[in-house]
Amino acid sequence: MRAIGMIATALLVAGCMDGHPGPMPGPRVCNAGAVQGFVGAQISPRLQSRLRARSGASSVRVVRPGEAVTMDYRRDRLTVDVNQRGRVTGMRCV
Template sequence: MFRLCKPWLTAVGLMLMTACSATNESTVPRDPAPEPPRVSEGDDACGAGRVQGWVGKPFDTESGGTLRKESGAEALRVMRPGEAYTLDYRAERLNVRLDERGRITALECG
């Protein structure tokens, strides 16, 4: 009789192990980080309006210096996809948003 029960116990054991391994995955949905506050059209303390012609162009260290100089911004922050950054707002800082290919998608104060 013990021989008949052994395959049954093995099957139950495998089912329990499979059930436990499926519950290890995180099912908690993650919300994306909120967008930083937008400034109104008239508030351009960082000079973003002067450098909008750069949108769509590739970004590198040299272009970062040029953007800062042309805009007159006190600081420059590069924002790449998937990277963390603070949500503090600084009107004199130029935010340079990049896409996955390193091209500028937006230039804004903040």
């Protein structure tokens, strides 16, 4: 009886596979390289929206000098570092 159950399970799993692995569902992944041309720009809500769209990120986090940030790693979030004057100094996906 146990052997029949194992064979049935194996056939069921094999029937669901077509030999071509598909993309795994999950969070979006941002591309910080796509927005490096904005380094030096003045941060604004409009710029944040453009950065999010062009990088493919789900969210944008702006980090100012001395500001505390969480240490969680999120590959779908674009982190934008700005200086005291609000100019973008760098961007990364974390």
